[in-house]
Amino acid sequence: MNHQPxxxxxxxxxxxxxxxxxxxQALSPYGEADADLMQQVLEEAARFVADKVAPIRRxxxxxxxxxxNGTVTMPPGSKEAYADFWxxxxxxxxxxPEDGGQGLPEVLNQVLYEMLSAANHGWTMAPxxxxxxxxxxxxxxxxELKAAYLPKVxxxxxxxxxxxxxAHAGSDLGLVRTKATPVLNPTADEAAMGAAYRLEGTKxxxxxxxxxxxxxxxxxxxxxLPDAPPGPKGLSLFLAPKFLPDGSRNAVVCERIEEKMGIxxxxxxxxxxxxxxxWLVGQHGKGLGAMFVMMNxxxxxxxxxxxxLLEAAWQMANAYAHERRQMRAPAAADGSRPADSVGQASxxxxxxxxxxxxxxxxxxxxxxxxVLAYQTALELDLxxxxxxxxxxxxxxxxxxxxxxxxKSAFTDQAFHGGSDCLQVFGGHGYVREWGIEQVLRDARIxxxxxxxxxxxxxxxxxxxxMGDKGQALTTLLAELQTDLTATDAGAxxxxxxxxxxxxxxxxxxxxxxxxxxxxDHVYWVAGDYxxxxxxxxxxxxxxxIDKASAGADARWVAPSQALRAxxxxxxxxxxxxxxxxx
Ligand SMILES: Cc1cc2nc3c(=O)[nH]c(=O)nc-3n(C[C@H](O)[C@H](O)[C@H](O)COP(=O)(O)OP(=O)(O)OC[C@H]3O[C@@H](n4cnc5c(N)ncnc54)[C@H](O)[C@@H]3O)c2cc1C
Numbered sequence: 066m067n068h069q070p071x072x073x074x075x076x077x078x079x080x081x082x083x084x085x086x087x088x089x090q091a092l093s094p095y096g097e098a099d100a101d102l103m104q105q106v107l108e109e110a111a112r113f114v115a116d117k118v119a120p121i122r123r124x125x126x127x128x129x130x131x132x133x134n135g136t137v138t139m140p141p142g143s144k145e146a147y148a149d150f151w152x153x154x155x156x157x158x159x160x161x162p163e164d165g166g167q168g169l170p171e172v173l174n175q176v177l178y179e180m181l182s183a184a185n186h187g188w189t190m191a192p193x194x195x196x197x198x199x200x201x202x203x204x205x206x207x208x209e210l211k212a213a214y215l216p217k218v219x220x221x222x223x224x225x226x227x228x229x230x231x232a233h234a235g236s237d238l239g240l241v242r243t244k245a246t247p248v249l250n251p252t253a254d255e256a257a258m259g260a261a262y263r264l265e266g267t268k269x270x271x272x273x274x275x276x277x278x279x280x281x282x283x284x285x286x287x288x289x290l291p292d293a294p295p296g297p298k299g300l301s302l303f304l305a306p307k308f309l310p311d312g313s314r315n316a317v318v319c320e321r322i323e324e325k326m327g328i329x330x331x332x333x334x335x336x337x338x339x340x341x342x343x344w345l346v347g348q349h350g351k352g353l354g355a356m357f358v359m360m361n362x363x364x365x366x367x368x369x370x371x372x373x374l375l376e377a378a379w380q381m382a383n384a385y386a387h388e389r390r391q392m393r394a395p396a397a398a399d400g401s402r403p404a405d406s407v408g409q410a411s412x413x414x415x416x417x418x419x420x421x422x423x424x425x426x427x428x429x430x431x432x433x434x435x436v437l438a439y440q441t442a443l444e445l446d447l448x449x450x451x452x453x454x455x456x457x458x459x460x461x462x463x464x465x466x467x468x469x470x471x472k473s474a475f476t477d478q479a480f481h482g483g484s485d486c487l488q489v490f491g492g493h494g495y496v497r498e499w500g501i502e503q504v505l506r507d508a509r510i511x512x513x514x515x516x517x518x519x520x521x522x523x524x525x526x527x528x529x530x531m532g533d534k535g536q537a538l539t540t541l542l543a544e545l546q547t548d549l550t551a552t553d554a555g556a557x558x559x560x561x562x563x564x565x566x567x568x569x570x571x572x573x574x575x576x577x578x579x580x581x582x583x584x585d586h587v588y589w590v591a592g593d594y595x596x597x598x599x600x601x602x603x604x605x606x607x608x609x610i611d612k613a614s615a616g617a618d619a620r621w622v623a624p625s626q627a628l629r630a631x632x633x634x635x636x637x638x639x640x641x642x643x644x645x646x647x
Pocket of ligand 1: 227228234235236237269270271272273325333510514518519520523
């Protein structure tokens with residue numbers, strides 16, 4: 066079953082729940098982004114995804130990327146789909162018009178990538194790093210490098226990589242050893258681009274390090290100058306293209322690609338830099354800072370991979386549950402049986418409470434995930450373009466606290482909730498025919514890359530919450546409470562949110578007190594804290610959805626009930642875990 070994006074649901078969240086359009090149109094770059102334009106873009110995007118990207122998912126998995134003699138051949142259909150993608154302007158959707166982009170809001174770009182990931186996670190890895198590379202070059206490269214590389218990266222004509230990881234340096238990038246030596250006698254071409262360096266070292270796990278999708282590949286490489294201090298402060302960022310400006314091949318070699326659990330359409334490359342020419346991007350020793358320009362958007366992007374993959378799993382499982390009959394489901398309280406049971410020896414899987422519970426619960430996660438992710442994308446736009454500094458600060462607070470939640474909680478849910486969706490198929494889910502086992506294999510990596518989920522939890526609790534003694538978090542929760550009052554959310558939903566927010570603030574105060582005598586405690590429970598905040602944010606999201614859907618449409622009522630019955634009770638358990646003594 067090929068994935069079909071559900072644009073009606075997406076539009077409902079964007080417009081009815083979050084009212085993004087007037088907020089976007091009030092920002093100077095998006096004056097023309099009216100509701101019609103947004104709808105047109107989303108419908109076109111959905112068509113592209115369904116027609117061009119979804120159909121090549123299976124070949125991407127089964128045939129995969131193929132390595133031979135230093136080159137990588139992408140699976141059938143990938144190249145054509147990618148040419149369609151960038152030539153039709155999808156790569157440059159939210160890039161600035163002065164860079165050749167279409168200047169549309171970030172939120173539309175994020176929705177596009179949610180649809181793409183749902184339809185074909187492996188293929189989407191190729192363009193997935195483009196926007197981050199664009200931001201990085203735009204904000205940190207010198208004018209000459211920008212002139213040579215920014216337009217091609219903005220348009221997507223050339224793809225880009227992020228070369229950080231080394232065999233001994235994964236989460237701890239401070240251990241990176243790749244060396245950058247200044248070129249003492251640069252050629253005229255080399256000198257024309259600014260300070261040139263020779264890069265030496267081996268990077269592993271580089272997504273899209275080599276492929277045949279584009280004529281050139283722009284590598285962004287973290288490396289260390291000979292006299293740089295050890296640790297993260299000694300890292301600088303370099304741009305090293307596969308082909309140099311004179312058309313010759315740079316000394317960047319793909320040694321091999323990894324055999325791996327999923328995303329087989331994405332080559333995960335070992336890349337050797339054998340004295341490759343690279344140019345400094347930004348300042349010496351500020352390499353990680355330059356990379357972090359792309360981090361918030363990239364982490365949101367991975368969070369949306371989670372939402373998209375769970376949507377894909379849910380669509381498959383929901384369709385199957387409406388076709389397959391097994392055993393009798395219990396009758397309703399009034400003794401009635403479903404109309405579609407009449408004359409049948411057994412009931413549809415969807416009528417078994419255990420299966421309904423799975424599907425409604427995952428629906429509750431997906432819908433709330435969209436609310437949180439689209440709001441985060443909107444906040445990124447507000448942080449960049451709002452004229453009021455107070456509103457910009459609020460937007461930054463939201464992005465800083467909610468982004469690790471999205472990245473971590475929704476990639477966890479894609480895998481674990483996706484596994485529940487596979488359960489709906491019984492043994493048919495475990496075999497390849499139905500396609501859902503691929504979702505699980507593909508989804509697993511999102512919990513690991515772009516900062517593992519454990520690192521996200523530590524970033525949230527230790528750095529962002531404890532770092533200012535809980536002030537930003539308390540402010541965010543108060544803003545969300547005010548928002549529910551302002552949007553006239555239901556009284557029960559407001560009370561539910563207030564209870565959870567108060568309890569989380571109290572738990573934060575207890576953790577701060579405990580840190581004085583047991584500084585390692587927070588590291589044991591950071592994952593529980595992130596999960597507790599996730600559940601508070603789910604309560605807020607569903608208060609907004611309940612209001613917008615007015616409790617009338619069964620489409621929204623069932624997951625709303627599932628949230629209260631099966632998801633939110635976990636909150637109190639997580640709070641108890643926060644006080645566990647190890
Ligand atoms: C398919 C794939 C694609 C990738 N794409 C790219 C890419 O394009 N570019 C790139 O540079 N890298 C890429 N990576 C690398 C990826 O970002 C790393 O694998 C990831 O950062 C984790 O590093 P590691 O694998 O060395 O694990 P380690 O850092 O060794 O961690 C092992 C375990 O220990 C935990 N851990 C480590 N430190 C802490 C801590 N302080 N507190 C708590 N727990 C901790 C981790 O959470 C993890 O569970 C990719 C990896 C894969 C598999």
